[in-house]
Amino acid sequence: MAKSPGRLTIFAGTGDLVPHAIDAALAAGYKVQVMALTPRPDITAVKVIVADVANPLAIIWSLKVFRTSHILMVGAIHLPDKAREGLIRFANGNNPTKSASSAPVGDATLAALGTVLKKMTGADLIGVHELSPDLLAPEGHIAGPDVASDDAVFALQTARAIGRLDIGQAAVVSGRRVIAVEDIGGTDDLIARVGTLRRNGLAGDGAARLTLAKAMKPQQPGFADLPAIGPTTVENCAAAGIATIVVEAGRSLLLMRADLLAAADKHGITITGVVIGDE
Amino acid sequence: MAKSPGRLTIFAGTGDLVPHAIDAALAAGYKVQVMALTPRPDITAVKVIVADVANPLAIIWSLKVFRTSHILMVGAIHLPDKAREGLIRFANGNNPTKSASSAPVGDATLAALGTVLKKMTGADLIGVHELSPDLLAPEGHIAGPDVASDDAVFALQTARAIGRLDIGQAAVVSGRRVIAVEDIGGTDDLIARVGTLRRNGLAGDGAARLTLAKAMKPQQPGFADLPAIGPTTVENCAAAGIATIVVEAGRSLLLMRADLLAAADKHGITITGVVIGDE
Numbered sequence: 001m002a003k004s005p006g007r008l009t010i011f012a013g014t015g016d017l018v019p020h021a022i023d024a025a026l027a028a029g030y031k032v033q034v035m036a037l038t039p040r041p042d043i044t045a046v047k048v049i050v051a052d053v054a055n056p057l058a059i060i061w062s063l064k065v066f067r068t069s070h071i072l073m074v075g076a077i078h079l080p081d082k083a084r085e086g087l088i089r090f091a092n093g094n095n096p097t098k099s100a101s102s103a104p105v106g107d108a109t110l111a112a113l114g115t116v117l118k119k120m121t122g123a124d125l126i127g128v129h130e131l132s133p134d135l136l137a138p139e140g141h142i143a144g145p146d147v148a149s150d151d152a153v154f155a156l157q158t159a160r161a162i163g164r165l166d167i168g169q170a171a172v173v174s175g176r177r178v179i180a181v182e183d184i185g186g187t188d189d190l191i192a193r194v195g196t197l198r199r200n201g202l203a204g205d206g207a208a209r210l211t212l213a214k215a216m217k218p219q220q221p222g223f224a225d226l227p228a229i230g231p232t233t234v235e236n237c238a239a240a241g242i243a244t245i246v247v248e249a250g251r252s253l254l255l256m257r258a259d260l261l262a263a264a265d266k267h268g269i270t271i272t273g274v275v276i277g278d279e
Numbered sequence: 280m281a282k283s284p285g286r287l288t289i290f291a292g293t294g295d296l297v298p299h300a301i302d303a304a305l306a307a308g309y310k311v312q313v314m315a316l317t318p319r320p321d322i323t324a325v326k327v328i329v330a331d332v333a334n335p336l337a338i339i340w341s342l343k344v345f346r347t348s349h350i351l352m353v354g355a356i357h358l359p360d361k362a363r364e365g366l367i368r369f370a371n372g373n374n375p376t377k378s379a380s381s382a383p384v385g386d387a388t389l390a391a392l393g394t395v396l397k398k399m400t401g402a403d404l405i406g407v408h409e410l411s412p413d414l415l416a417p418e419g420h421i422a423g424p425d426v427a428s429d430d431a432v433f434a435l436q437t438a439r440a441i442g443r444l445d446i447g448q449a450a451v452v453s454g455r456r457v458i459a460v461e462d463i464g465g466t467d468d469l470i471a472r473v474g475t476l477r478r479n480g481l482a483g484d485g486a487a488r489l490t491l492a493k494a495m496k497p498q499q500p501g502f503a504d505l506p507a508i509g510p511t512t513v514e515n516c517a518a519a520g521i522a523t524i525v526v527e528a529g530r531s532l533l534l535m536r537a538d539l540l541a542a543a544d545k546h547g548i549t550i551t552g553v554v555i556g557d558e
Contacts, residue, residue, distance in 0.1 A: 080485070081453050081454065081483055082484045084456065084485065102486075103429065103487045104453050104454040104455065105454065162444075165457060175360065176383065177360065183476075193462075202464070203359060203463060204359075206359070206360030207360075207364055208360055
């Protein structure tokens with residue numbers, strides 16, 4: 001039997017990517033422990049510990065006991081402001097003079113807290129795409145009708161700009177007009193909102209196609225969650241009247257790819273992978 | 280009797296500012312004609328023409344007949360994509376080779392179409408704050424509890440950044456965390472959304488105050504609508520749990536100021552005018 005690649009603690013948020021990541025880690029030979037940041041009764045293949053973000057020291061202790069060598073953060077986390085304020089104080093060593101503020105911060109800044117974990121445990125932070133490189137979106141036409149979209153680059157640049165401001169990872173545009181952008185409510189909320197705006201006659205009745213784009217937050221550490229789309233994203237877009245989905249090639253994830261492609265074909269929704277410069 | 284300052288055509292969208300602008304224009308001695316971009320049965324003091332954006336030439340003709348010397352655009356407009364595409368074609372002289380695209384554009388770009396109106400009619404474009412300088416928000420504490428907000432500048436910079444991307448004029452933050460930003464749904468929608476996010480436990484339970492900021496889109500022409508708040512904004516913020524409103528001093532409007540200040544005092548909501556650099 002080959003040597004184990006290490007002992008992996010998975011910080012698990014919501015979403016379909018979590019069980020996939022566990023399977024990929026087990027297949028790669030890792031010993032796996034899950035710290036659930038949200039209830040995950042669906043996970044039974046490995047030991048699950050409920051992570052209490054109000055008690056970061058208990059989390060560190062669990063990692064020490066497990067002798068964690070690698071840490072993976074996967075799935076969306078929904079931390080309210082109070083939990084964020086507590087984590088910032090913890091990251092500052094509970095030293096109120098060290099930082100001018102313990103005000104809540106956005107998700108990209110929060111993800112940088114992973115470096116505190118690394119420092120306190122010695123474990124390496126890895127990204128889910130390192131376990132499953134096949135998840136990464138390729139460049140070019142991926143699924144659905146192969147129509148060129150003039151708006152793809154504009155859409156992706158808008159998603160990137162929103163990410164740079166640590167607001168969200170997604171944007172919906174119509175031509176050169178931004179319809180709505182993702183906030184802390186997440187992508188599904190954004191798509192539903194666009195559906196409402198469209199039904200109210202405010203967008204999407206012209207020649208331009210409604211286009212959803214998702215891009216990585218440029219300041220986001222590589223181990224943090226990459227933007228992802230799955231079959232549900234496609235179903236939601238179909239319901240909202242969004243005709244095109246643009247993802248950042250090599251920096252976003254395609255979940256349940258067979259189902260994703262089937263959903264895109266079924267609803268006639270185009271999925272394209274695009275590379276834009278880092279500017 | 281003093282000489283009339285001119286003949287003013289008011290392009291009227293939705294909102295409380297429109298009748299105020301008409302009153303101010305009449306008080307200043309203008310002859311006033313209203314082109315209603317949305318139904319305005321409330322306007323009876325002056326002649327109202329229903330403006331059909333699908334027929335821009337008819338609008339130009341009305342201005343010629345009225346011998347318009349000044350144009351004022353006031354109130355929010357909700358033009359769907361099809362109308363935007365038509366206006367862009369019109370601005371390009373219906374010449375498809377002149378522009379690479381007749382794709383819909385955002386509101387700041389649309390406002391720049393005012394220069395086409397100016398070119399075709401010779402009229403001067405003015406802003407409502409030129410009729411009523413008393414509408415402009417001052418710098419410093421304006422209403423409600425006089426508490427300093429560390430987040431005011433961050434909030435206003437976020438609103439400005441969103442405006443630069445022509446997404447909207449408003450943002451809600453908690454500390455250094457962006458909760459949500461205005462999209463084509465408008466400010467009231469944004470505030471309601473924040474209320475939902477807060478009730479779902481995703482924001483606003485910590486020490487940081489939820490702060491709404493509104494800032495002018497930096498690329499917006501001076502005659503276009505400045506961001507505005509009124510008593511309804513305050514009532515909506517109170518319902519959503521937003522404790523502070525930050526406006527850009529000298530570049531935003533306070534509507535129905537007496538009612539606005541009373542609402543802020545009643546609900547204990549702080550209103551502050553802040554100046555940020557144009558960077």
